[in-house]
Amino acid sequence: MFQIKTKVIKNIEVAPKCYKIGLFCPRLAKKVVPGQFVMLRVNSGPEVLLRRPFSIHAVSGKNIEILYEAVGKATEVLSRKKAGEYLDAIGPLGNGFSVLGSRLSVLVAGGMGIAPLFFLAQALAKRKSKILPNRQAGQNPNSLVLIGARTKRQILCEKEFRNLGYEVKIATDDGSKGFKGKVTGLLNNLLSTMNYQPSTIYACGPKLMLKEITRISKKYNIPAQISLEEHMACGIGACLGCVVKTQSAKRKAQNAFEYKRVCKDGPVFNANKIIWQ
Numbered sequence: 601m602f603q604i605k606t607k608v609i610k611n612i613e614v615a616p617k618c619y620k621i622g623l624f625c626p627r628l629a630k631k632v633v634p635g636q637f638v639m640l641r642v643n644s645g646p647e648v649l650l651r652r653p654f655s656i657h658a659v660s661g662k663n664i665e666i667l668y669e670a671v672g673k674a675t676e677v678l679s680r681k682k683a684g685e686y687l688d689a690i691g692p693l694g695n696g697f698s699v700l701g702s703r704l705s706v707l708v709a710g711g712m713g714i715a716p717l718f719f720l721a722q723a724l725a726k727r728k729s730k731i732l733p734n735r736q737a738g739q740n741p742n743s744l745v746l747i748g749a750r751t752k753r754q755i756l757c758e759k760e761f762r763n764l765g766y767e768v769k770i771a772t773d774d775g776s777k778g779f780k781g782k783v784t785g786l787l788n789n790l791l792s793t794m795n796y797q798p799s800t801i802y803a804c805g806p807k808l809m810l811k812e813i814t815r816i817s818k819k820y821n822i823p824a825q826i827s828l829e830e831h832m833a834c835g836i837g838a839c840l841g842c843v844v845k846t847q848s849a850k851r852k853a854q855n856a857f858e859y860k861r862v863c864k865d866g867p868v869f870n871a872n873k874i875i876w877q
């Protein structure tokens with residue numbers, strides 16, 4: 601982990617209120633793994649005092665990309681950054697996903713939960729091409745991405761996942777594209793009709809969605825790695841502001857629990873370890 605000045609190389613609106621910012625930062629780009637995040641200081645004045653956490657969306661050479669939605673003050677300030685400006689970042693932070701590329705994986709994204717899953721998809725595709733070198737370039741037939749959004753206007757990255765060789769299925773709350781309903785409903789439908797089981801579910805999205813993913817992963821006995829989002833003050837494990845209740849790994853009693861810091865011990869957890877409140 602280090603603190604670094606990064607240079608904005610682009611900041612473009614890719615969907616209503618959703619932006620992709622590209623940052624030149626060779627050190628971070630070299631070190632970061634999928635699922636990790638950075639704490640960004642969006643300005644140097646008192647307007648926004650605390651740093652904000654953002655997942656790494658993609659790495660391309662010496663640059664990283666962050667996909668974000670303007671939901672409040674910090675993200676609104678961020679959306680006004682121009683190419684050539686500098687941003688102070690601390691990272692890479694957190695643990696990241698385990699990239700298991702040998703069998704079918706299902707990536708499930710709810711809303712902005714898509715952000716870290718694209719970097720993961722890049723890494724899974726790369727790993728698969730090492731394990732299965734005879735596949736044609738760009739093909740990744742054993743992996744599926746499920747994207748959930750409120751309406752079709754909010755669907756992000758569909759084309760980018762397809763370009764990586766993934767099969768993509770969509771769920772929208774209002775039925776304007778794909779399955780009508782929650783992305784977890786789509787997952788449940790697919791698992792109940794699929795004649796093979798994925799080896800891993802990777803998911804990121806709102807808490808209720810991840811709780812449902814946990815239930816589904818237990819029902820079908822498929823391990824799930826989920827990336828949690830909590831409000832964060834320090835982002836480096838010092839303030840205990842982001843703890844979640846998990847099953848204790850140390851004590852054997854069935855209801856023994858321990859608190860884990862999302863920023864330091866996560867943000868990625870095995871779904872079956874989380875004790876949902």
Ligand SMILES: Cc1cc2nc3c(=O)[nH]c(=O)nc-3n(C[C@H](O)[C@H](O)[C@H](O)COP(=O)(O)OP(=O)(O)OC[C@H]3O[C@@H](n4cnc5c(N)ncnc54)[C@H](O)[C@@H]3O)c2cc1C
Pocket residue numbers: 637652653654655656666667668669670671672673674675676712715716828829830831832867
């Ligand atoms: C590990 C991690 C990775 C993240 N990655 C991304 C990302 O890649 N792209 C992205 O758009 N956002 C991401 N977020 C959420 C992002 O940090 C918040 O949207 C941002 O801090 C909001 O700041 P703000 O000042 O604009 O809004 P605020 O005024 O602080 O908040 C606006 C609204 O967003 C809610 N909110 C703020 N922070 C969080 C949070 N951490 N979890 C859940 N709800 C929150 C608030 O409750 C409020 O309703 C991530 C959060 C975490 C913890």
Ligand code: FES
Pocket residue numbers: 831832833834835836837838839840841842843861862863864
């Ligand atoms: S945000 Fe301070 S311990 Fe996690």
